[in-house]
Each structure stands twice: as C-alpha cells, then as structure tokens.
Amino acid sequence: MTADALVVGAGLGGLSAAVCLAARGVRVHVLEAGERIGGKAGVEVVDGVEFDTGPSVLTMPEAIDEVFRRAGTSLRAELTLREERPAFRYLYPDGKTVDVFTRPEETLASVEKSLGASARRELAAFLDYARTIWDSAAPHFVFGEAPSVGGMLRLGPAAIARVTKVDALRSMSSAIESRVRDPYLRPLLMRYATYNGSDPRRAPATMNCIAHVELSLGGFGIEGGIYALVRALARVAERLGVTIETGARVTGIRAPRGRIESVTLADGRALDATIVVANADASHVAEHLVAPGQRQAIKHAGEPSMSAWTGVLRARRRTGEAARAPHTVLFPRDYLGEFVDIFDHDRPPGDPTVYLCAQEPCHGRRGWEHDEPIFVMANAPPEPAQGHRDPQIAVRLRERVLARLVGAGLIDADDRLVWERSPADLAARFPGTRGAIYGTSSNGMLAAFQRPPNRVASIAGLYLASGSAHPGGGMPLCVLSGRRAAEQALEDGLVRPRVTPLPLVSVV
Numbered sequence: 051m052t053a054d055a056l057v058v059g060a061g062l063g064g065l066s067a068a069v070c071l072a073a074r075g076v077r078v079h080v081l082e083a084g085e086r087i088g089g090k091a092g093v094e095v096v097d098g099v100e101f102d103t104g105p106s107v108l109t110m111p112e113a114i115d116e117v118f119r120r121a122g123t124s125l126r127a128e129l130t131l132r133e134e135r136p137a138f139r140y141l142y143p144d145g146k147t148v149d150v151f152t153r154p155e156e157t158l159a160s161v162e163k164s165l166g167a168s169a170r171r172e173l174a175a176f177l178d179y180a181r182t183i184w185d186s187a188a189p190h191f192v193f194g195e196a197p198s199v200g201g202m203l204r205l206g207p208a209a210i211a212r213v214t215k216v217d218a219l220r221s222m223s224s225a226i227e228s229r230v231r232d233p234y235l236r237p238l239l240m241r242y243a244t245y246n247g248s249d250p251r252r253a254p255a256t257m258n259c260i261a262h263v264e265l266s267l268g269g270f271g272i273e274g275g276i277y278a279l280v281r282a283l284a285r286v287a288e289r290l291g292v293t294i295e296t297g298a299r300v301t302g303i304r305a306p307r308g309r310i311e312s313v314t315l316a317d318g319r320a321l322d323a324t325i326v327v328a329n330a331d332a333s334h335v336a337e338h339l340v341a342p343g344q345r346q347a348i349k350h351a352g353e354p355s356m357s358a359w360t361g362v363l364r365a366r367r368r369t370g371e372a373a374r375a376p377h378t379v380l381f382p383r384d385y386l387g388e389f390v391d392i393f394d395h396d397r398p399p400g401d402p403t404v405y406l407c408a409q410e411p412c413h414g415r416r417g418w419e420h421d422e423p424i425f426v427m428a429n430a431p432p433e434p435a436q437g438h439r440d441p442q443i444a445v446r447l448r449e450r451v452l453a454r455l456v457g458a459g460l461i462d463a464d465d466r467l468v469w470e471r472s473p474a475d476l477a478a479r480f481p482g483t484r485g486a487i488y489g490t491s492s493n494g495m496l497a498a499f500q501r502p503p504n505r506v507a508s509i510a511g512l513y514l515a516s517g518s519a520h521p522g523g524g525m526p527l528c529v530l531s532g533r534r535a536a537e538q539a540l541e542d543g544l545v546r547p548r549v550t551p552l553p554l555v556s557v558v
Contacts, residue, residue, distance in 0.1 A: 053078055053079035053293075053323060054076050054078070054323065054324050054325060054545040055068075055076050055077070055078045055324065055325035055326070055327065055539065055545065056078075056079055056080075056313055056321060056323040056325070056326050057080040057327045057329060058300045058303070058313065058326060058327070058328045058339075059080075059083070059089060059328065059330045059516070060080050060082035060084075060087035060088065060089065060284070060294060060296070060329070061087075061089025061091065061329050061516070062089065062091055062280070062283070063089075063329045063515035063516050063517075063528040063531045063532035063535070064080060064082075064327065064329025064515060064532060065080070065087070065280065065283035065284055065287060065532065066117050066283065066515070066529040066530075066531075066532030066533050066536070067329065067515045067532035067533070068080050068287045068292045068294075068327075068532075069283060069286055069287045069290065070117060070120050070532065070536035070537065071325075071539065071540070071547075072121075072291055072292045073121045074120075074540055074547035075546075075547045076539075076540075076545050076547050078290075078292045078293075079292070079293045079294075079321070080287070080292060080295065081295055081299075081300055081315070081321075082294065082295065082298060083297070083298065083299035083300070084296060084297070084479075085296050085297055087280060087284055087294060088104075088277060088280040089104075089329070089480070090104045090487065091276055091280050092104050092277070093277045096362075096364070096468045096469060097364075097418060097468075098418075099416070099417055099418055099423060100275070100277075101275070101362050101415060101417075101423035101425070101469075102276045102277055102407075102409060102413070103360065103362065103425070103469065104276065105276050105525050106276060106377070106407035106409075106412065106413075107137075107264075107269040107271070107377065107407075108131065108269065108270045108271070108272055108276070108526075109267065109268070109270075109524075109525070109526055110267065110526035111270060111526075113526045113529060113530055113533075114526060114529050116533070117283070117529060117532075117533055118282075118286060120533075121287075121289070121290060128282040128285070129278055129279060130272070130273035130274075131270040131271070132271035132272065132273055132412070132414060133153075133268070133270060133271075134152065134271055134376040134377075134411060135156070136375055136376075137150055137151055137152050137375075137377055138150040138376075138378070139375035139377070139378045140238055141378065141379065141458065143382065147164065148160065148161060148165065148234060148238065149164070149375070150265065152268040152270065153268070154177060154265055157173075157265055158170050158173060161173050161235070165232055165234055165235070168232070169232040169235055172231065172232055172235060173230075173232075173235055175229065176226075176230055176258075177261065177262060177265060179229060180259050180261040180265075181259075181266060183215065183216050183255075183258055183262070184259040184263065186215040186216050187216040188259070191216075191256075191521060192527070192530065193521075193530070195503065195504075196501065196502070196504060196519075196521075197520075198499060216255075216256040216259075217254070217255035217256055217258070218254045218256045218495055219255075219495065220255050221250065221251055221252060221253065221254065221255060222240060222243050222250040222251075222253045222254070222255050222257050222258055223240055223386070225255035225258055226240055226250070226258070236385075237385040239258070239261055240386070241379065241385075242258070242260035242264070243257060244356065245488075246260075246355060246488045246489075246491065246492055246517075246522055246523045246524055247354075247355025247356035247487055247488035247489075247491050247523060248355065248491040248492040248493050248497075249389045249392070249393045249493050250386070251386065251389055252493040253491070253492045253493055253494075254492065254494070254495050271376060271413045273413065273414045274413065274414060274415065275409065275413040275414075276413065276525075278413075279525075298315055299316040300313050300314070300315055301314050301315060301316050301339070302314040302339055302340075303326055303328070303335070303339045303340050303512065304320075304341075305340065305341070305344065305510075305511070305512065308510060309509070309510040310323055310324060310325060310326050310509065310510065313326060324511055325511045325513070325544055326511060326512050326513070327514075327515050327532070327535050327539065328512065328514050328516070329515045329532065330480075330481070330482065330516060331480060331481065331482035331489065331516060331517075331518045332349075332482075332502045332516065332518040333482040333483075333518065334480075334483070335482070335514065336348040337482065338481065344509060347506050347507070347508040347509050348506055349500070349503065350502075352491070352494075352501065353490060353491045354432045354483070354484050354489075354490060355486040355487060355490060355517075355523060356430065356486065356487065356488070357429075357430050357432040357433070357476055357477075357484070357485040357486055357487055358427050358428060358429050358430055358473070358487055359427070359428050359430055359447045359448055359451065359471070359472055359473070360425070360427045360471050361425075361426045361427075361448065361451075361467050361469060361471070362423055362424065362425050362426070362467070362468055362469040363424040364417075364418060364422075364423065364466045364467075364468045365421055365422055365423075365424045365461050365462070365465040366420065367417065367420060368422075374406070374411065374422075375408065376407065376408055376412035377406070377407055377408075377412065378406040378408070378460065379403065379404075379406075380405075380406075380454060380455070380458055382401035382402065383401065385403065387399070387400075387401065388402060388403055388429065392430065393431070393493070396431050396434075398430040398443060398444075399428070399429065399430075399447075400450075402428040402447065402450060402451060402454070403428065403429065404426065404427070405428070406425065406426055406460060407425040408422060409423045409424070409425060410422045410423070421465075424461065426451060426455070428447060428450075430444070430447060431473070432477070432483070432484040432485045433473050433474055433484045433485045434484075435484065438474055439473070439474065441472070441474065444472035444474065448467075448470065452467070482518075483518075487523070488517050488522070488524060489501075489516060489517030489519070489522065489523040490518050490522070492522070501519055501520050501521075501522060502514050502518070502519045502520065503519070503520050504519055504520055504531060504534045504535040504538055505535075505538045505542070510544065511539075511542075511544050513535035513536075513538060513539050514531070514535060515531045515534075515535040515536075516528065517531070519531050521534075
C-alpha cells in the first residue's frame with residue numbers, strides 16, 4: 051500500500067478530510083482502530099435490528115454538501131434528508147408541552163399556541179438576535195481559519211466592528227434572561243449550550259447562534275439513520291480511490307526532523323506518508339502519538355465538554371396520537387441545577403434532563419416486529435483527569451433516567467434496555483477524550499481561541515480534524531474540521547494534487 055496521506059481515524063472529520071484530499075488526486079489511506087468506521091457516529095445491531103448510538107439530528111447540511119460537491123456529487127444525490135413535523139417535543143414538569151418544527155414559522159405558531167402571543171414575540175426577536183450573531187461570527191469562528199486574538203486585531207476596524215456583534219462579553223444564560231421572560235422558553239434556549247457540551251452559565255452568549263442554526267436553518271433526520279451519512283462519506287471516498295482499513299490502531303506519528311515521515315501501528319507496521327490527518331482527540335495526539343519533545347507543538351485543547359450516559363431501549367411501538375415524537379426533551383424542575391451538579395460539583399445531575407430520539411419516525415429506521423429503538427441520553431461530567439469514577443455512579447444515573455421516563459409515561463416499565471454506554475466506556479473507546487462527547491467545551495470567553503488549529507505549525511505535514519480542534523464539536527463542525535485540514539494540507543503543497551477539482555455531477 052502506497053499513500054501520500056494517512057488519515058488516523060474514520061470518524062466524520064477523518065472521512066471528510068479523506069474525501070477532500072482524494073477529490074484533488076491525493077492518494078489516501080484511512081486507518082481506523084475500531085472494527086467499524088464512524089467514530090462517535092456509531093451503530094449497533096441487536097436481534098437483527100440496527101440502530102444509531104451517537105448523534106441524532108443533522109444541522110448545517112450545506113456544510114456537508116460542500117464536501118460531497120468537491121467529490122463531484124452532492125448530499126442530495128447520496129442521502130435523503132427527513133423533515134419531521136414536529137421535530138422536537140419539549141415536556142416540562144408542570145405538564146406543559148411545546149412542539150418545535152424544522153421551519154421557524156411553524157415553530158413560532160406552535161409557541162404561540164402553547165405559550166401565548168408574548169412568547170411568540172420573544173422567540174421571534176431572539177431568533178433575529180441569534181441570526182445577527184451567526185452572520186457576524188460564522189465567517190471568523192466556523193468557516194475560516196482557527197481564530198487568534200492577534201488575527202482578530204489584524205482584521206481592521208470594519209471587520210472588528212462586525213465581530214463585536216457576537217455578544218462575547220456575557221454568558222448565554224445572562225443574555226437569554228435579559229431578552230426572554232417566558233419561563234418555558236428560557237430552558238429551551240439554554241439547552242443549546244449542550245450541543246457542544248457546555249455550561250450556559252459560562253459559555254459566551256456568542257453560542258446563542260446555535261438557536262439560529264437549529265430553529266431557523268433547520269435540524270433534519272436522515273433516511274436510514276445518521277450512520278447513513280458515515281456510509282455515504284465512505285462510499286464516496288472509496289469511489290475516489292481511498293482505502294479504508296479497520297482494526298488498524300496507530301500507536302505513533304513519526305516526524306523526527308519536524309516533518310512527517312511515517313506512522314507506526316500496533317501490529318508492528320510502519321507506513322510512510324507525507325501528510326497525516328489525525329482524526330483523534332488533540333490530547334491523545336499530543337500525549338500518546340507524537341514524540342515527547344513535540345507535544346508542545348499541539349496547542350492545549352481547553353476544558354473537556356460534557357459526557358453522557360446513553361442507551362437504547364427496545365420499547366413497545368406506539369401509534370396514532372400516542373406515537374412518540376422524533377425527538378423528546380424531558381426537563382427537570384431546576385434546569386440550571388443540572389449544570390451546577392456537572393460543572394461545579396463534578397457529578398451526574400440528581401434530576402437530569404432526559405433526551406429521547408425515536409429512530410423510526412426520526413430516521414425511518416425499522417425496529418423489531420412490535421418494538422421500536424429509542425435512543426436515550428442524559429448529560430454527565432467527563433471522567434476525572436486521573437483515575438476513574440465508581441461504576442455504580444453511572445448505574446445510579448441510568449436508574450434515575452429510566453424511572454423518570456416511566457414516570458412521565460414515555461416508556462413502559464417492561465420496555466427493555468438493550469444497549470448502553472457510560473462516560474467510562476466512552477473514555478476507553480476514544481483515547482484522550484476522558485469520555486467528553488464534543489471534544490472541548492465553549493466555557494469561557496476565550497474558548498474559541500484555545501482550540502488547536504487544524505495545521506500543526508511546527509510539524510510539517512501534520513493536521514488535526516476532530517471536535518477537539520477548530521472549529522469544535524458536533525457533526526457539521528467535525529466535517530468542517532476535516533475539510534479545513536484537507537484544505538490546509540493542499541495549500542501547503544507537500545503533495546501534488548490535480549490542478550482542477552472534479553466537476554459536480556448534476557442531480558435531477
């Protein structure tokens with residue numbers, strides 16, 4: 051096997067990088083330590099039924115479409131998106147229900163029906179505010195190169211004036227509380243901090259742009275499940291000549307003269323390369339893959355995001371008016387108390403928010419003869435930097451979650467848990483993460499400046515593509531991280547790609 055570029059890890063960032071490099075004629079070989087590709091966007095099979103075990107909603111499809119277009123195809127040609135109606139159902143302790151839709155006008159009508167005209171006006175005004183943040187922040191913090199304070203200052207007065215609109219000097223929660231009085235909308239909007247595992251009390255109000263991304267731009271299902279995206283990226287990559295090898299654990303990245311030469315594998319092989327894209331946690335790359343003297347070359351990734359207990363239930367199928375919504379969020383009485391537990395006391399929440407994804411209505415997955423697969427999630431802190439937590443802590447969180455679901459009538463007492471994963475399980479599966487789901491959190495005004503850039507400046511040919519690197523965690527951002535890593539590798543000219551990109555295949 052001869053390759054110009056080795057991609058370490060076949061998660062969404064690694065597959066995105068492989069597609070973008072191969073589309074320009076670079077010979078790419080992907081090395082995945084696990085037996086399946088996809089990283090945290092995984093699947094399991096129980097009694098003949100496949101279900102997703104990771105992310106469950108797709109936002110920013112245009113960013114993912116751009117990767118496919120570089121390969122001469124499109125998202126529409128490779129996948130079918132699903133627009134559920136409603137998409138999310140929010141359940142409150144007093145029995146109030148709010149439905150949220152993919153289209154903002156439908157969400158606003160639903161909020162008015164459930165909460166009144168004043169709440170509708172508040173949400174409409176908040177979405178205008180969130181859009182302003184997105185329009186100001188996205189070019190610099192999402193789609194551009196990794197930001198730096200010096201880089202911001204060099205933008206010039208006009209650009210700096212635009213960036214000041216991102217509301218970075220106060221927290222998400224304080225901005226929401228100052229703009230929204232409705233007690234039901236407040237937790238709904240604060241919950242968007244959890245989309246990259248952050249604390250709304252500490253994350254900058256800039257992160258309120260996530261409300262715009264999901265509520266205004268839309269959150270979608272994928273026909274066949276989120277794993278269909280993984281399969282589509284791999285399929286396109288292989289059409290371009292990429293080879294993908296599973297069960298291939300990389301143990302070292304060799305750059306003895308400050309320039310990539312090879313990687314070593316657990317089976318004793320050494321594979322030569324000019325470029326290495328590390329689709330792994332930046333801490334793992336720094337602490338375990340590069341030489342000890344090169345660790346400082348990789349910027350400190352910052353505070354890890356939240357982890358979670360996750361599970362999949364084999365639940366009796368419900369139909370008609372009793373059918374489950376694609377996504378359901380069951381709020382506790384004290385929503386901010388969850389973040390006090392996780393971030394202030396380093397413990398799972400005593401009264402957790404519980405998230406459900408019913409994979410049949412959400413993604414068109416088919417379950418068992420009489421039962422449907424229901425993904426369940428409750429936030430938790432990552433594993434300690436040193437040592438491990440008592441496993442019974444995760445067991446008690448699981449028991450609290452299932453009891454809440456039975457009490458709320460969302461599952462039956464005899465519905466069966468057929469798969470589960472604790473923060474400790476995540477930490478073992480994804481080295482260097484401590485079980486954090488989204489890489490690094492956005493806690494703190496300077497969090498965006500602390501993420502490692504995609505190019506490791508002092509190791510020529512080494513690039514980072516993961517939720518712990520720029521631009522951050524979550525499916526679309528991981529895809530963007532891979533795309534940006536590939537772009538910078540091509541810009542650096544260490545390999546000789548084709549001069550012109552592949553033409554886009556027309557889609558009828």
